[in-house]
Every structure is written in structure tokens, then in C-alpha cells.
Amino acid sequence: MDCVNLLAFIQIAVAFDFGLVYLSNTHIFTNILDSLLEEMKVSCARLIKKAHTVCEQDRGYKGLAVRAKRAELIEVINNLEFLLDPQNVRWDKYAYTGIYSGVYGLLCLLLIGLKECRIDEFIHNFLLISGEIILIYQFINLIQLSRISNKKISVVKILYKGVWLCGILGLSVIIALTGFYWKIFQSFNLPFVLITICIVYFPFFVYAYRILKVWYTIKSKIRKCEALLKELENCIG
């Protein structure tokens, strides 16, 4: 397999990856999620309005079951309203996955273009070692995405991470030169293609997963809201 064929795939992904660093509110990718939220907001506006009205009307009921159901419904509506508001969507932390993959993609573009990926044993080893390191970093990133808060992150801080990653890649150069490593893969082409595709398209998968997750979460909240509304209406007859 000739690695040069990979170049086209990498080029597209690299543009997307670095785009994540500047994923501002006006970016085309954020607009996709915003449009989805706007559409869902319109579709469930009547339900939310009805739920608010029922909750307001039921204030007089003192029964424990009605109070508990109403409280649960209010909780679901509040959560739903939060999820439907595009202003609450932040993409800052996704920039890290973008910069890691972008840097690796760029490295591949340069080295594959330079050596056509065939001759140099050192470049083979370097690409594999750095790919494995970045893959580990991306998995740490994946854990982080669900753990850390939605604070704003400055572009300087993200770029600093990129520079820091270049330092780690420098370490890979030393490892590849000294031969002080344990070879996981005996061949080069297939593992390299798989690792590269995984890394450069990683931000895209994460981005697509987020959109799907948001859609699914909102849908399940709408279903829960409908069920609670029905139960509450049954409770008060």
C-alpha cells in the first residue's frame, strides 16, 4: 500500500482539526448544532408552554404525590430549556482534540510528502511512535471532555498545548533515533494508515458524537416531560 494515497484524506481532516481551535459561535460547525437546537426548540415549544401552565395551575394542590410529580416536571423543563439554549453550548474544550490531531496530520503531510513514506526506516519509526503517543493523548482527552467544566479557554492556552505537543514529538524523535522502544507493530503500512485515520478523524467523530448525543438527550427529555405531564394530569384528575 502506498501511503501517498493517504494525503488527500489527511488534508481534509487537518483543515477540520485546526478549525476546531477557532470554533467560535459564528463558525459553520457550531451553526449546525445551533440550527438543530432551534428546530427542536420550535417543535417542543407548545409542550413546554403547556407544562408551565399545568405546573402553575397545580400550585394549589397539597397532596404529596402531586407536589412530587410537579417538582420532577419542573426539573425536567428547566433542564430541557437549558439544553435547548444555543448560548449554553460551548466548544472550547474540543479545541484540544483539534490541535493534537491537526499537529499530527500536518506532520504526516510533511513527512509523507518529503520521503514518500517508503525509504527511511527512521521516519517509519518516528511516525508510528508519535502516532501511538498522540492516540494515548486523545483518549485522555476523551475522558476529559466528559469531566471538565465548560469554562472559556483562551486560544493562547490551546496553542501552548500545541507547542507542548511538539516538545513531546521531539521526544519521539530521540526515541526513534536511539531505538529505545518496544515495537508493537512489525509492519508499517497498515498500522500507520489505521493510526493516522484514527487520529486525524478523531475530532470529527467526537464532534459528530456530540451532536448525536445532544439530539438524543433532548429527545429523551421531551419524552420524559410528556410522560410526567400525563401522570400529573392523571393525578389531579
Added chain:
Amino acid sequence: MTASVKSFFNKFFGESGWVKENVPAAPYFVAAGNPVAANAPSYDDERPKALNMFAGENTGFIVVGTSMVPKGILNDDAIACEKIDEDERMDISAHKFVVVKVDKEWYKENRQLATFDYKLRYVLGYVPVNSDFDTFYKDISKKEDSVLVPSNKRELKRKYEEAVKYYGAETPLILSLTFKEGITHYSVHPVRLVEYEVVELGRLQSDGSWIKTELPAA
């Protein structure tokens, strides 16, 4: 040993090095919700100029965060607050918005950095001194519907036990709430940390001007 393991874990999986900005927020910003997770605005932020609209001796704050949206106070709102004196601290009524001083020692012990000095809370009531959770729950569930949701009851119990363990059963405590992504979160603070009561509200308009609006009703 445990501390170093925790510190190592935080280096890779914690917020440090990822999103935490160690810049403290100016004292005229109040975090609606978690003072660790809220974004600390910079000192050259223009919004505090809006606080001039509140006349008198009241202290003004700009709200940062969306944790009070379900109760009607939005991100970027301006609030005017009246200082609560020592002798008024045990007379704070339920369903009032208050400004609580952040107990930075508590956050430090929990290995978190609170960048705000104050946080905004919605009061639910006092926690009886030298009591147990069941008695407290029985009392609060008569007045507050949200505690009837099973997941909220568990959260309330956890917060109650945490506060009683940290501050001691004899310390007068107050229960308040905030929202995280629209979901109810309870806080139990020592009464001595409640410093202001919110009395006025100002809201930023689309044309950039600020107008005073009604404080949301309970």
C-alpha cells in the same frame, strides 16, 4: 502518599492545565452557581459601569453564570444588595436571593480553586442546630417541593452530611439552592457567610442600555 497520587491524577484527568484560569474575578462579580466552574471576567470588563444605576448605599454585583436562570436571574444581570447585619442573620426569610461569601478554605481543602469571592444563592430555610437529617427533611419537605424528587433528596442528604461534618453540628447553617444545567443543586452554608440580600435587579437590553426590572417572585 494519597495526596501525591491525587495530584498526579489531577494533572492528567483534573481541570488543572486544561481549563483552569488562575485569574481571580474582580470583587464586583458574583458567581451564579459554582465559583470554580464559572468564567472569571477580566478587570477591564465594561459591565460594572452599569452598577451606577443603583442609587444609595446598596452594594452592586454583576451576575456571572446561568445557574439562576430557572429562578429568573440571568447571566450578565446587575443586582443591588443590602448588607445583612450580624443580628439580622437568623431572620433571613425563605425564597430570598442572597449573596454568600465563598469559603475559600473549604474549596482549598477539596483541591479546587474558587476564583470568585461571592456566590448567588436562593434561600430555602435554616438547618436546625444539633438535629438529624430525617427531622430536617421532614421539616423542609413541608415547604419545598423540589426535595420530594428522590434524586434531589439524595443530593440534599449528601450536602447536609458534608456540611455538618465540616462545620460541626452546632454551627448555624442555611440551606439554599442553585441550578446546574437546569437541575437543582443544594448548598448548605454557615449563616455567618451570608453577607447580602438582593433587593434590586437591572438587566442589559439589546441596545446596550440597562434598565431596572422587578426582582423575580418566589
